[in-house]
Structures are given as C-alpha cells and as structure tokens.
Amino acid sequence: MKALLKFELYKIFSQKSVLIVFALILLVLSTLTLYSTFSSSFYYGKQEMISAYKQVEGKLSKEKYERQEQEFESRTKKSSSKEDLAYGSALIETMSEYEDIEYYDNLISRIEQDLTIATGFNYESLLLQKLMLEQIDLNETYFHKGPEKMMDYVSAFGYMITGILILIGLSSIFSNEDVTGMDQLILSSKNGRNKLVSAKIITAVFFVISIIGVQLLYNWGIYSFLYGNDGWLVPLQKSSSFMLSPYSLNLFEYFSIQMILHTLFSIGFAIFVLLISNLCKNNYHSIIISSVVFVAPMMLSFFNLIQMSNVVQVAKFIQIDTIIQYSYTYLMKVDVLFNRFKVFNFFESPVLGSIAIPTVFVLTTLFFTWLLYRTYERKEVI
Amino acid sequence: MKLKVENVSKQFKDKLAVSNVSFDLTEGVYGFLGANGAGKTTLMRMLVTLLKPSSGRILFNGKDIDVLDEKYRDVIGYLPQYIGLYKNFTAEKYLMYIASLKGIEKEKAMKKVDELLEVVNLSEHRKRKVGKYSGGMKQRIGIAQALLNDPKVLIVDEPTAGLDPKERIRFRNLLSSISKDRIVLLSTHIVSDIEFIAKEIIVIKAGQLIHKDHPESLLDKIKDKVWTVTVDENEVPKFQAAFKVGNIVRQNDGVGLRIIAEDRPDARAIQAAPNLEDLYLYYFDQEEMIK
Numbered sequence: 001m002k003a004l005l006k007f008e009l010y011k012i013f014s015q016k017s018v019l020i021v022f023a024l025i026l027l028v029l030s031t032l033t034l035y036s037t038f039s040s041s042f043y044y045g046k047q048e049m050i051s052a053y054k055q056v057e058g059k060l061s062k063e064k065y066e067r068q069e070q071e072f073e074s075r076t077k078k079s080s081s082k083e084d085l086a087y088g089s090a091l092i093e094t095m096s097e098y099e100d101i102e103y104y105d106n107l108i109s110r111i112e113q114d115l116t117i118a119t120g121f122n123y124e125s126l127l128l129q130k131l132m133l134e135q136i137d138l139n140e141t142y143f144h145k146g147p148e149k150m151m152d153y154v155s156a157f158g159y160m161i162t163g164i165l166i167l168i169g170l171s172s173i174f175s176n177e178d179v180t181g182m183d184q185l186i187l188s189s190k191n192g193r194n195k196l197v198s199a200k201i202i203t204a205v206f207f208v209i210s211i212i213g214v215q216l217l218y219n220w221g222i223y224s225f226l227y228g229n230d231g232w233l234v235p236l237q238k239s240s241s242f243m244l245s246p247y248s249l250n251l252f253e254y255f256s257i258q259m260i261l262h263t264l265f266s267i268g269f270a271i272f273v274l275l276i277s278n279l280c281k282n283n284y285h286s287i288i289i290s291s292v293v294f295v296a297p298m299m300l301s302f303f304n305l306i307q308m309s310n311v312v313q314v315a316k317f318i319q320i321d322t323i324i325q326y327s328y329t330y331l332m333k334v335d336v337l338f339n340r341f342k343v344f345n346f347f348e349s350p351v352l353g354s355i356a357i358p359t360v361f362v363l364t365t366l367f368f369t370w371l372l373y374r375t376y377e378r379k380e381v382i
Numbered sequence: 383m384k385l386k387v388e389n390v391s392k393q394f395k396d397k398l399a400v401s402n403v404s405f406d407l408t409e410g411v412y413g414f415l416g417a418n419g420a421g422k423t424t425l426m427r428m429l430v431t432l433l434k435p436s437s438g439r440i441l442f443n444g445k446d447i448d449v450l451d452e453k454y455r456d457v458i459g460y461l462p463q464y465i466g467l468y469k470n471f472t473a474e475k476y477l478m479y480i481a482s483l484k485g486i487e488k489e490k491a492m493k494k495v496d497e498l499l500e501v502v503n504l505s506e507h508r509k510r511k512v513g514k515y516s517g518g519m520k521q522r523i524g525i526a527q528a529l530l531n532d533p534k535v536l537i538v539d540e541p542t543a544g545l546d547p548k549e550r551i552r553f554r555n556l557l558s559s560i561s562k563d564r565i566v567l568l569s570t571h572i573v574s575d576i577e578f579i580a581k582e583i584i585v586i587k588a589g590q591l592i593h594k595d596h597p598e599s600l601l602d603k604i605k606d607k608v609w610t611v612t613v614d615e616n617e618v619p620k621f622q623a624a625f626k627v628g629n630i631v632r633q634n635d636g637v638g639l640r641i642i643a644e645d646r647p648d649a650r651a652i653q654a655a656p657n658l659e660d661l662y663l664y665y666f667d668q669e670e671m672i673k
C-alpha cells in the first residue's frame with residue numbers, strides 16, 4: 001500500500017501542467033494585487049497606516065472622535081501629508097465602526113421586541129440570535145487590514161484557484177487509466193481495486209492540502225508585506241464582509257475555521273471529481289463535466305447579477321439561488337456560512353447553518369466516497 | 383489446481399460475444415484458437431476479472447473467482463492484447479509500479495524486476511522510457527509484468543502479434559519453460575505459436591467452444607480430410623473456388639496445393655498427414671488464416 005501510494009502521488013505531482021498553471025496564476029495574481037494596491041489612492045504605506053491607527057486605537061468613544069476630528073480638520077487646512085491622509089482615513093473608518101455598534105444595539109432591541117410575540121421554532125431561533133449577538137463586543141478598534149485581506153483571499157480568489165487546480169490535477173486520475181489501457185492491468189491485479197481507490201483518495205487529499213498550503217503561505221506573505229500582521233484578535237464584524245455576522249469570533253479564529261472548512265469542502269469537491277473521473281472513459285469528458293459543475297454556479301449568479309430578464313425568470317422558477325448557495329463553488333468560499341444569521345429547523349429546534357451545512361456536506365461526501373469504491377469495485381473493462 | 387469455466391456467457395448490448403462456454407484447465411499450456419472476433423479476448427477478460435460473465439461462473443479450485451476476489455487476482459498474471467503503458471515511465475519504474483499493484487514488497491519486487499528484465503532481454507534498456515520502445519519490446523515488457531507475481535494462472539492474449547519470427551521462437555520457449563506447475567492460456571490466431579507447446583487446444587468460433595482436445599486427437603478428427611495435389615497454374619482459381627485451399631507452392635511440374643475436403647477433390651490428389659494449420663483452416667475461413 002505504501003509503494004502504491006508513492007506511485008499515485010508521483011503520477012499526480014509530476015503533472016507539469018498543474019505546476020505551470022499554479023505558478024502562472026500566482027504570478028498574475030501577485031502582479032495585479034501589487035499594482036492595484038500601490039496605484040490605489042487609499043494605500044498610504046504599511047508603516048504610515050499602522051502608525052495612523054495607533055492614534056485612534058483602543059476604546060471607542062464619541063467625544064474622543066469629535067475632538068480628534070476637529071483637531072484633524074484644523075490641522076489639514078494648511079497641508080495634507082501622506083501621514084495626514086492615513087490618519088484621516090483611519091478616523092473615518094473608526095467612526096463608521098461606531099455606527100456598527102449602534103446597528104447591533106438596535107438589532108438586539110428589535111429582537112427583544114419580536115421575542116414577545118414569537119412562538120415555537122421562531123422563538124427559539126430569535127433567542128439563539130440574541131444570545132449570539134450579545135456575545136459580540138465591538139467597543140474597541142485596532143488596525144487589522146492584514147488579517148482582513150488574508151481572510152478575504154479565500155472568498156475572492158482562493159476558492160477559484162483551488163477549484164481550477166483540482167479540475168486540472170485530478171479530473172483524469174481515473175479516466176487516464178482507461179485512456180492508456182493501464183486499466184486492464186490495474187483492475188486485474190491484487191491491489192488494483194479497493195486499495196488503489198484508497199491510494200487515489202489519499203493522493204487527492206494530499207494534493208488538495210498541498211495546494212491550499214501553498215496558497216496559505218502565499219496569502220500570508222503578500223498581505224503581511226502590504227499591510228502587516230497586526231489585528232488578529234479583532235472581532236470578525238470589524239471586517240466589512242462580516243458586518244452582519246452573528247458569530248462571536250476574532251479574525252484569527254474565523255481564519256482558522258475558514259481554512260479548515262475550505263479544505264474540507266475542497267476535499268469534498270475533489271472526491272466528486274474522482275467519482276466523475278471514474279465514470280468517464282475519456283479525460284475530456286471528465287474535466288468538462290466537473291468544470292461545468294464548478295463553473296455553472298458562478299455563471300448563474302453572474303446572469304442573476306446583470307439581470308438578464310429571461311434568465312432570471314427561469315432562475316427564480318428553479319430556485320437557482322438556493323442551489324447556488326449549496327454548490328461546491330460557493331461553499332468553498334466559506335464566508336456564506338458566517339456572514340449572516342442562518343438557521344435550519346431541525347425537529348423544531350434551530351441548528352446553525354455553519355454546523356448543519358458542513359454536516360450534511362460530510363455525509364454527502366461519505367456517500368460519494370462509498371459510491372466511488374462501489375462503482376470501481378465492479379468496474380468492467382469494456 | 384483447476385480453473386473451471388462453467389456455462390459462461392457474455393452479452394454486450396446487442397452482441398452475444400461468448401455463448402455458454404464450459405471447460406476445465408489444469409497445469410500446462412493451453413492454446414486458445416479462434417478467428418478475429420471469435421470471443422477470445424472477451425473470455426480471457428472474464429478469466430482475469432475484467433469482465434463479469436452475464437451468466438455462468440468461473441471457479442478456481444472450486445471457489446467462485448468473484449468471491450475469491452483479491453485472493454484470486456493475487457495468483458493471476460495477464461498480458462492483454464493491447465498492453466497499457468505510461469509512456470514517460472522507464473521500464474524499471476513501470477515494472478515496480480505493477481509490482482506495487484500486485485502487492486509485492488519492495489525488496490522482493492526489485493529482485494524480481496532485475497530477474498525478469500534479464501529473462502525478456504531488456505536489461506540494457508531498463509532506464510529507457512517505455513514510450514520509446516518498439517512493438518516487440520513493449521510486448522516483452524508486457525510479458526515481464528505478467529510474470530512479476532509468479533502467477534499460478536497465466537493468461538496471455540495474442541502475445542506474439544508484433545513479434546518478429548526470432549522473438550516468437552524465444553517467447554514460445556520461455557512459455558514452455560515456465561509452464562510447469564502453472565496454468566497457461568494463450569490465445570492466438572497464429573497456429574505455429576502453439577503447435578508444439580500446447581497440451582490442449584481450445585477452438586472457439588463465434589463465441590462457442592467447438593473443440594477442446596489434445597492436438598493429436600484434434601488432428602485425428604481430420605486425418606482423412608487433408609489432400610495434396612499438383613495442378614497446372616491456370617487450374618488454381620478453380621480449386622480455390624471449390625475447396626478450402628491452404629498452402630500453395632510453386633513446383634517444377636506445376637503448382638502444389640494443400641486442400642481440406644471431406645472427399646478426394648481430384649483424381650490426382652493424395653492424402654496427407656494433417657497439421658494444426660489444416661485444423662485451423664478446417665474450422666475457419668481462409669481469409670482469417672495467417673501462417
């Protein structure tokens with residue numbers, strides 16, 4: 001089994017196309033990121049931003065801001081240096097954070113009102129939401145641009161890069177054996193059925209973990225270079241894409257959960273790709289079918305976005321939004337599980353989406369894994 | 383040791399490729415003779431678990447091979463008609479990979495690979511990529527991979543196709559030297575491959591088993607049906623139209639024909655001792671015959 005695994009790893013990792021595509025993507029992405037950051041009028045330099053924030057960091061208070069704002073305005077009347085600009089934007093950002101606190105307070109009191117008339121499942125889920133929101137403490141502010149960008153990486157680029165590499169690297173893992181005629185030797189050999197599937201699954205998992213690992217390093221490298229590494233302990237809600245999130249997590253906690261779930265969903269997608277590869281006799285069919293499954297949700301939501309009226313109508317009719325939400329593509333972004341309050345009704349008690357969806361996902365993936373073993377066990381060379 | 387094929391059929395969508403075939407195999411070399419499309423490959427694929435019979439079963443020492451599963455696949459060696467290769471693997475790596483599929487541990491596999499590369503005369507090409515191999519070399523590495531696990535049951539599908547005459551002789555000798563204590567089943571439509579080494583010959587036609595017997599007994603069945611006759615050159619087409627004509631040799635006094643016929647085809651004809659080629663011709667059409 002060890003020797004078999006080594007060969008499977010070799011076969012997957014020696015595919016030059018995967019390495020080349022991976023390197024190219026990261027190169028292009030780096031160029032774009034660096035170019036757009038340095039040419040942006042909102043980037044004032046890492047050190048400048050950190051020291052500007054130092055002046056506003058700490059406990060939020062209305063008086064403090066009003067004082068600082070007035071002082072800032074009188075000072076910048078004469079001239080505005082890079083440091084001043086950084087300071088100004090830090091001030092504006094922290095002021096908007098102050099508004100967020102008001103939003104949460106309002107939300108909690110609204111829920112309290114609703115609770116007085118709600119019953120059953122509704123009551124339970126409102127109660128859960130209230131309890132969660134009460135855990136969140138947004139009263140302090142700290143510079144956290146680095147961690148925030150690293151978090152956004154997965155939902156902006158990471159999911160797509162991982163998906164594309166899985167498609168290129170793994171979609172021919174079984175079908176290529178048919179193409180080369182090796183299936184005749186493999187399927188008639190002692191370890192060529194069950195043990196080989198295990199070896200290929202382990203290989204796929206290893207592959208997924210490696211490409212995510214490399215991206216993790218890349219992501220950390222480029223954004224700590226641009227924005228530094230401070231702010232991991234800031235609450236999740238301080239990141240703009242999670243303003244409405246009910247989860248009381250800091251950026252580091254969320255980032256860890258995100259990486260674990262991204263890996264889990266990516267492995268699930270890889271297993272799906274393996275299953276398709278096993279059912280196809282031809283590498284092209286395999287990659288096309290899997291790619292359609294991966295790309296279709298993006299296309300559909302794009303059409304939805306640009307409001308192509310007839311597409312939208314069809315989409316509404318088949319509840320496309322729901323399907324898209326639970327597609328591999330969107331789950332691999334992970335953020336959809338955490339950016340708002342979502343519960344499922346499980347025998348009249350509320351179960352959080354962030355628990356229910358990964359659970360169902362794991363069960364589905366286990367089923368696909370079983371199906372993969374099952375179909376391969378009975379595979380015939382036709 | 384006994385491999386028993388019991389009422390086995392294989393139905394593809396609209397084609398019955400193998401039809402209710404039964405036979406037993408014990409230690410020794412068996413020649414599997416049939417024209418193209420007769421069902422040899424299909425039957426062999428069932429014997430190596432690549433296909434499941436549509437009906438009937440295959441037993442190894444009394445147990446269904448489907449139930450034996452890994453235990454059965456552990457004792458077989460298989461050389462497919464068209465061998466599968468990873469083009470960018472060297473011969474050595476390729477064999478080590480097959481060894482890992484067969485569950486042979488590394489030390490033992492390395493020894494066995496050395497030994498078999500020697501046997502098939504590829505030692506000096508072991509570091510070359512198999513994608514660069516000639517047809518004959520591919521066939522030889524194919525034989526080597528089939529033998530890696532010292533199979534008790536060796537199944538080789540048209541192994542001599544693509545080999546030159548010298549290689550064919552080598553291969554035949556190799557097979558007969560390893561056939562002791564093994565079941566070897568070799569399919570071919572080339573009669574001379576099995577003429578001298580087969581313990582028994584299994585003749586299959588259109589998916590059906592028509593004979594399974596020792597070569598001598600099979601020949602005995604056609605002993606009064608083979609004739610030779612020397613005719614004038616312009617008579618040849620007439621004979622070809624009317625009879626199954628095998629060998630045609632130009633002689634000083636005309637053209638010598640070897641004819642398979644129930645009755646004397648011509649007054650000048652004399653009876654000859656039958657050989658396997660005649661047997662093949664007797665069962666199959668002339669155009670299918672390759673000498």
Ligand SMILES: Nc1ncnc2c1ncn2[C@@H]1O[C@H](COP(=O)(O)OP(=O)(O)O)[C@@H](O)[C@H]1O
Nearest residue numbers: 382394397399417418419420421422423424425
């Ligand atoms: N996968 C398949 N699907 C449909 N028909 C097939 C398939 N494989 C073989 N056949 C048919 O079954 C018959 C036997 O083929 P095969 O076993 O390859 O014969 P042989 O090896 O004796 O030349 C042929 O008529 C062939 O066309």
Ligand SMILES: [Mg+2]
Nearest residue numbers: 422423424463
């Ligand atoms: Mg064949």
